[in-house]
Amino acid sequence: MRVRIIALLVSVLAAGAGCGSGGGGTGAAAGPVTIRFTWWGNADRAAVTEQAVKLFEQKNTGIKVETSFAEFNAYFQKLATQIAGGAAPDVLQMDYRYVREYGDRGVLADLGSGQSKVDTSGVTPQLLSGGTVDGKLLGIPPTQNTQEFTYDPAAWQQAGAAAPRDGWTWSDLKTAAGKVSKQSGGKVRGVVDFGPIEDWYEVWLRQQGKSLYTADGKLGYTAGDVAAWWQLASDLRTSGASTPPEVTAKLDGSQANDPVAKKTASAGFGYDSGFTPKTWEIYGRTLKLAPFPSDSGKLGQYAKPAMMFSVAQHSAHKDAAAKLINFLVNDAQAGTVLGMSRGLPANQQVRRSVGAALTGPPQVSYAFEQQVGPKLDQAPPPPPKGAGTVKAAFQRIYDEVMFGRSSPQQAAERFMTEARQALSA
């Protein structure tokens, strides 16, 4: 019996360690090949993606695609389990914040050369750096988005607040948001507290010529920068211009906890992807998009890959996998089917044809992207390992500032310690 247990244990460990069979054979197989393609997303995205995959199979009769999908968090737990268990899918949807985690561990194939090379000539040039790790293109963004400021124009006008315009400043924001809060007697705050969200902090940093991470993956800022940002946020919060702590503490990216959707705030920072024809209905009013405020005249926003497609290093059919990605990113027909389900198409030609047919909220975000497009920076390289932990700590530790348990300066020092630890671990 003991022998059996040990034999089993060994097989489990061997596979657990990723030594499983099925390594990257050459994909020159004759006859039909089957590849597996997984992604995250909601039901609407699933429906159109299935449709696009069918179209691909029709055009490439030698390739059969098995699909699978789940929502974001579930997807990444499943993906990690599959890869660790030696059963990685061939084509997978990858997130900007995870691409280095997976890439550094040898899980992803290079899409810039070799069998899995994909044509990227049509893709927004600022974007590809976001999928490049140490010179290797590990993910191709099918779509792009950028940071934006959403506000309720009616509420702002009623409160006599000056509407955001190109070149507005952070103090303009404070004044305007304060007016909105006052007008409603504090029931509807001018703006969602932006202090806990590292994404918005990043834009503010870039406006000062700094960046979240240096080229070698270290922190690109000091405790003083964090403290200054949290001080800025605290000024708005304590003056009543932004949302109170118990509202802000719930921010988790979901609409159910979004103060703008719940009408406890009239504006907030966000990304310009994810606008669907139903968005105004859910928000209960028509909103407008504006660029970030800036004190330096530099906008700081950049073209961000909302997500990317990658090929697993273990895939036995890298050429077929690359073909599928090529089709999903560059094919005009596929573009029409997929529409805005993953955001604004990154392929310029596809984007123009999709954009021309838009109406409602997606059209607003398309127009915004066209407006700020020329001012957008190059996407920074994917964040280093541990960046997810740093982002979570940023929000968690700001919670303490918000609830008055810690001053911005103290909290910033503590954050820096934790952040450095997370990056070195």
Place this chain on the structure above:
Amino acid sequence: MSRRIRRVLWHAACLALLAVLLYPVAWLVSASFKPAGEIVSSLRLLPGRVVFGNYADVFRGVGGISVWRFLTNSLIVSAGAVLGNVVSCSLAAYAFAWLRFRLRRPLFAFLLATIMLPVHVLLIPQYTIFQRLHMVDTFWPLILPKVLGTDAFFVFLIVQFMRALPSELGDAARIDGCGPVRAFAYVVLPLTRPALVTTAIFTFIWSWNDFLSQLIYLNSPDKYTLPLGLRLFMDETSQAAYGSMMAMSVLTLIPIALFFFAFQRLLVEGVTTTGMNG
């Protein structure tokens, strides 16, 4: 007279308690008839405007798969799990509760230890095993563990009930010349019915709601179950469809509510004391 008052008081107590406990459930059901914007922005119980579109959306299917497919798959998984669990757990429990063997104590301790380790660290090794058995993307990884009685909760549950049976039963069975197998089938099993029904009910409901293992082991969309379908409405990176999610939650609840209602009757008739008098 006083009996009647007591009955009225009893009903009043039950109903009052239920009113508090069921408020969230009522809100959930009511929310499934609200327009999406209202679900997010309003805390009120009753819908300001009643819509049926949420249900229409759900019945149109999720990602090209019909809700009936999810439902069928969930039923297969849950029914398989119930059968497996009731048989294998009662067998093991009988051995632990009524039979004597040398390794009883250490094995029972081990049985309990198996539920003390958080599932998340077992996930990958277990996945690897099923992967090697070529069972990934089938229902087997969801049913086989039940057939093999790996759910220590239920073994322990049935053990406790079997041990609570009056000891005279064992003596009587023995005097009548029953061997352990017949004593199990004709004496112990019938008397443990409440525990077996409980096992069946819980296994059904918990398998029905079990998101994690269904997520990990099922790949093809046409093998997806209701919980997997439900989660697709909640992707944090795209527009969440709260209305459809509420409607689908309600639809997911109905079969298990019916199952519970039908099976709890079997709990009603308790143990008669034939064993003791006979």
Place this chain on the structure above:
Amino acid sequence: MRKRRYGERPGIAYLFLSPWAAGALLLTVGPMLASLYLSFTDYDLFTTPRWIGLDNYRRLFADDPRFLAAIWVTVRYVVLSTPLKLAAALAVALLLDRASRAQGLYRSAFYAPSLLGASVAVALVWRVIFDSGGVVDQSLSTVGVHTGGWVSSPRYALLVIVALAVWQFGAPMVIFMAGLKQIPRELYDASSVDGAGWWRTFRSVTLPMLSPVVFFNLVLETIHAFQAFTGAFVVSSGRGGPGDATLFYTLYLYQKGFTEFRMGYASAMAWLLLLAIALITGLLFRSARAWVFYSGGDAR
């Protein structure tokens, strides 16, 4: 002491155990040993584990304040939620243990919250109850207590998850009810002939006869409470916030294993949890000798 066990042919016992034993060998033992091994390694899921001895264990206690915070959250949760949930379950089970045509309906209704399990809808529902302006806040405000929203308050967030656990008392309730059904009616009849009141009958008949079931519920609910995950995961969107107020042990373990890719570290946490639970379960079993009554009369 009366014997009722079949001790003559131990082979029969192993025959009855065989499905479970096969399952344990095939599906449980290997993964458990694998995780034990991994707890001594640096393992990031995708590359070969590297042996580091006791380093994970050392780091947990020496330089991980969040680990200690997670223990504290979990202990408070166990101590609060387990007794409350069991008391609620037993009280309702006793309330419903009464011949009435409405019984089945009531029983189903009381079970309804537990049907929801950890459905994603629960998060929205609990927001409605505990948000500022929600039912709890409003009710408290009418009696002059202003607490604001609970979910996002560091002081009350844990209580929300305790409430969620207690609210779903259906499982122990059903087990208690099944236990009550198994008590021979004769014992009640004898007790009422003796002229005993409700409380005395409860103390001298119901509770002793029910004690194996009480014990079962106590052990299992304690184990489950230590492993509480989904409630916190759903309500706090997996963050354990605000400010770690609901950072449950298993939630932290999950974050380490699956979002930070430190499965070796997570495995070490898992085995420490196993040791802690085993210790407490052992104590409960020892205490059981004093208060759990088996009709068999056999102290096992």
